[in-house]
Amino acid sequence: MADTHTLSRSGIPQASSAEGLTPSSQTKPNYRAKYVLSGHTMAVSSLRFNPTGSLLASAAADKQIKIWDVYTGEIVKTFSGHREGVNDIAWSSDGEFLASASDDKTIILWNIELNAVAKTLHGHTNLVFCVNFNPRSNLLVSGGYDETVRVWDVARGRSMKVLPAHSDPVTAVGFSHDGTLIVSCAMDGLIRIWDADSGQCLKTLVDDDNPICSHVTFSPNSRYILAATQDSTIRLWNYQNSRCVKTYKGHTNRTYCLFACFSTTTGHHIVSGSEDCKVYIWDLQSRELLQVLEGHRDMVLAVATHPEHAVIASASTEKDPTIRLWVDDASKS
Amino acid sequence: MNATLLNPFTITHPTTIQTSLVSVASFARFDPSGKLLAAGRPDGSGVIWDLDTRATIRWCEGHVKGVTAIDWSRNSRYVLTASKDWNIIIWDLASPCDPPQRHTTIRFDAPVVAASFHPRNRYRSVVSRIVLALLSTGEAYIVDLRSSHRGRFELGGEDDGDEKRTIMTTVRFDPTGRHVFVGTSAGTIEVYNTRTKSLIARHRIVGAGVIKGIVFANGGRRLATNSSDRTIRQFTLPTYPTPPEQNTTYESNKCQIVETELEPTHRFNDPISKVAWHAISYSPDGEWLAGGAADPAAHKIYIWDISNDGQFASALDGGREPLLDVHWHPHAPRLASTTKDGNILIWHCPSPERWGAFAGGFEEADENAWYEEGEREFDLEDEAELALRKKLQEDEDVDIVGGIEDSTSTVPLNDVTPGDVDLEWADEEGELDRKDWRMKIITVEGEEVY
Numbered sequence: 001m002a003d004t005h006t007l008s009r010s011g012i013p014q015a016s017s018a019e020g021l022t023p024s025s026q027t028k029p030n031y032r033a034k035y036v037l038s039g040h041t042m043a044v045s046s047l048r049f050n051p052t053g054s055l056l057a058s059a060a061a062d063k064q065i066k067i068w069d070v071y072t073g074e075i076v077k078t079f080s081g082h083r084e085g086v087n088d089i090a091w092s093s094d095g096e097f098l099a100s101a102s103d104d105k106t107i108i109l110w111n112i113e114l115n116a117v118a119k120t121l122h123g124h125t126n127l128v129f130c131v132n133f134n135p136r137s138n139l140l141v142s143g144g145y146d147e148t149v150r151v152w153d154v155a156r157g158r159s160m161k162v163l164p165a166h167s168d169p170v171t172a173v174g175f176s177h178d179g180t181l182i183v184s185c186a187m188d189g190l191i192r193i194w195d196a197d198s199g200q201c202l203k204t205l206v207d208d209d210n211p212i213c214s215h216v217t218f219s220p221n222s223r224y225i226l227a228a229t230q231d232s233t234i235r236l237w238n239y240q241n242s243r244c245v246k247t248y249k250g251h252t253n254r255t256y257c258l259f260a261c262f263s264t265t266t267g268h269h270i271v272s273g274s275e276d277c278k279v280y281i282w283d284l285q286s287r288e289l290l291q292v293l294e295g296h297r298d299m300v301l302a303v304a305t306h307p308e309h310a311v312i313a314s315a316s317t318e319k320d321p322t323i324r325l326w327v328d329d330a331s332k333s
Numbered sequence: 334m335n336a337t338l339l340n341p342f343t344i345t346h347p348t349t350i351q352t353s354l355v356s357v358a359s360f361a362r363f364d365p366s367g368k369l370l371a372a373g374r375p376d377g378s379g380v381i382w383d384l385d386t387r388a389t390i391r392w393c394e395g396h397v398k399g400v401t402a403i404d405w406s407r408n409s410r411y412v413l414t415a416s417k418d419w420n421i422i423i424w425d426l427a428s429p430c431d432p433p434q435r436h437t438t439i440r441f442d443a444p445v446v447a448a449s450f451h452p453r454n455r456y457r458s459v460v461s462r463i464v465l466a467l468l469s470t471g472e473a474y475i476v477d478l479r480s481s482h483r484g485r486f487e488l489g490g491e492d493d494g495d496e497k498r499t500i501m502t503t504v505r506f507d508p509t510g511r512h513v514f515v516g517t518s519a520g521t522i523e524v525y526n527t528r529t530k531s532l533i534a535r536h537r538i539v540g541a542g543v544i545k546g547i548v549f550a551n552g553g554r555r556l557a558t559n560s561s562d563r564t565i566r567q568f569t570l571p572t573y574p575t576p577p578e579q580n581t582t583y584e585s586n587k588c589q590i591v592e593t594e595l596e597p598t599h600r601f602n603d604p605i606s607k608v609a610w611h612a613i614s615y616s617p618d619g620e621w622l623a624g625g626a627a628d629p630a631a632h633k634i635y636i637w638d639i640s641n642d643g644q645f646a647s648a649l650d651g652g653r654e655p656l657l658d659v660h661w662h663p664h665a666p667r668l669a670s671t672t673k674d675g676n677i678l679i680w681h682c683p684s685p686e687r688w689g690a691f692a693g694g695f696e697e698a699d700e701n702a703w704y705e706e707g708e709r710e711f712d713l714e715d716e717a718e719l720a721l722r723k724k725l726q727e728d729e730d731v732d733i734v735g736g737i738e739d740s741t742s743t744v745p746l747n748d749v750t751p752g753d754v755d756l757e758w759a760d761e762e763g764e765l766d767r768k769d770w771r772m773k774i775i776t777v778e779g780e781e782v783y
Contacts, residue, residue: 195335
């Protein structure tokens with residue numbers, strides 16, 4: 001819904017259609033730092049653009065959640081309410097709610113419009129590490145250090161299902177685009193796919209070396225799963241036949257749970273942070289490293305890709321708790 | 334998405350109760366997506382249940398007497414409720430409030446006992462503005478809300494006064510919406526053209542008595558009736574002629590009535606206890622037929638296997654609360670049956686837990702199998718060669734955005750052949766009922782009270 005006036009003022013380009021571009025004819029992305037957003041006082045753990053792409057939400061170990069205007073780089077609001085650091089956040093698909101998972105063992109559902117806590121979800125017996133809405137946003141899925149995956153009724157704020165999912169802390173959870181599948185991954189190195197309705201485990205993916213799994217997410221069409229593991233590798237899995245179809249390497253991921261994202265606005269890219277203070281961008285098909293974004297002065301854990309434009313948000317830890325917005329102006333065509 | 338990972342060898346009719354919704358309802362209808370359920374209550378409310386959370390999400394409160402019928406628009410945005418208080422209300426679920434906003438209220442001069450949207454509009458991403466209603470006086474009306482066709486047309490209203498008028502007991506659009514099928518108290522089925530509202534066929538069904546219900550399968554080629562002689566009959570329907578434009582003479586409209594007896598291809602009944610049937614419902618593929626038995630002391634649903642020549646497949650036992658209504662899910666092996674105490678039972682076909690799924694790269698086998706080793710399976714290979722092969726494998730392109738199938742559109746959108754006046758007429762002036770509308774999540778404080 002963003003009007004073109006705002007776009008031209010901010011200089012954020014319209015997304016050009018990626019269709020018809022073959023990987024070989026694709027030009028390299030050319031992201032440049034646009035804004036440095038400072039406000040958090042401790043490590044930033046998670047970044048998410050809202051569904052229209054006008055706002056960026058950030059969560060940090062300083063117990064705060066901040067909402068930023070993507071086009072001006074200004075801070076819009078700050079939510080504080082968690083008693084411990086916040087690990088992950090997720091927008092509902094209408095952008096009206098933000099869910100935040102915290103070390104205080106709760107998930108808070110924030111009403112963006114009313115600027116208030118809509119629900120506090122109690123149930124996890126240890127810190128909550130990851131959270132996501134289903135496409136209809138009537139359900140919320142969360143995972144945590146109690147090794148369970150929980151499904152919540154958003155409207156009532158009550159627990160619907162507790163899946164004894166893993167044997168180590170759950171590091172990422174997510175729904176497929178149609179809401180019928182849930183994917184989870186954990187420090188036990190397993191990626192599991194669940195039937196959202198029955199809660200049954202349908203599939204387990206495991207790599208030979210069993211590295212700790214940092215992050216997992218469905219591809220936009222939910223045919224593949226992108227998994228980041230702490231052997232400094234990101235893999236794209238075809239979960240139907242349990243085969244790894246792409247491997248992305250070059251970054252450093254040995255200790256922390258880094259996010260890995262798809263970017264489909266200009267060309268198809270894989271974006272990830274790195275423990276060497278950089279952001280890495282690969283080509284989806286050729287697996288070539290296309291661009292490395294430098295600027296952060298500490299490890300980059302959180303990255304997020306804009307839903308419509310060639311914009312990447314990244315954030316780093318303790319020594320440099322800033323968020324950077326990177327814009328690819330060259331892709332304007 | 335989950336279909337490809339689930340066990341494909343499960344039976345395709347429901348077998349057990351998944352959940353029971355305490356709803357004080359007299360019947361319930363799934364929405365076309367199968368994720369919501371609308372329940373009609375004798376106190377005049379329509380309740381929308383979210384089947385994901387198994388909780389009520391909207392209360393459509395506008396009637397002062399019992400709700401008799403509920404129908405959904407194609408993309409579930411609009412819900413129609415008909416009531417004994419003489420009104421039909423169309424609700425807009427996209428309105429961000431509870432109860433949702435009224436889109437339209439249609440008032441009659443007698444209690445409404447059945448009502449539905451025109452299915453054609455329903456399949457075309459537009460909300461139906463053509464509504465079919467049956468009153469307790471035995472008269473049926475097509476209410477056209479479109480500005481160029483606005484009006485209320487009584488079906489069979491122009492019949493001559495000399496013969497005693499038959500009472501209409503059930504009305505349904507066929508799945509294409511070209512025709513309205515009317516069941517009467519005299520054991521006949523009358524077929525009207527929706528556009529011209531003229532009678533085009535009348536079928537006598539020998540021995541049926543009062544027709545209580547009509548359901549369609551197979552795109553409207555197959556019909557099943559429920560009648561007062563406690564027998565469910567299945568028929569194959571003939572093709573009906575398209576009447577000419579309405580500006581031709583009244584006489585020519587009149588003389589084309591097909592008068593035939595329809596011979597059922599199958600009859601279903603309970604040979605032992607001879608129960609009557611409260612409701613019948615086809616599975617979405619038309620391969621199963623469910624009949625809700627009007628047993629005063631048990632909750633029984635009979636299921637017949639139509640693809641297997643109508644063989645009796647199973648009788649579902651839902652306990653002791655008598656059954657009022659049964660409705661099949663739009664695309665899954667699920668049923669919703671309503672008990673006399675107002676509980677809605679959701680039936681499903683559970684897939685057995687596969688513990689093998691918890692282990693990576695593990696396949697469950699039903700019996701021992703000899704493992705045949707491939708020719709070079711355990712050969713030591715050069716690492717460089719392995720890496721090269723892996724690279725070649727990974728060079729294959731993947732598609733991460735395309736192929737999002739549209740699981741809800743059952744009828745192709747551009748299926749109007751030029752000159753098909755019935756469908757062209759029905760498609761005029763659609764109102765947007767787009768797929769991308771969103772139901773606002775309204776948070777609820779505390780536990781709800783019924």
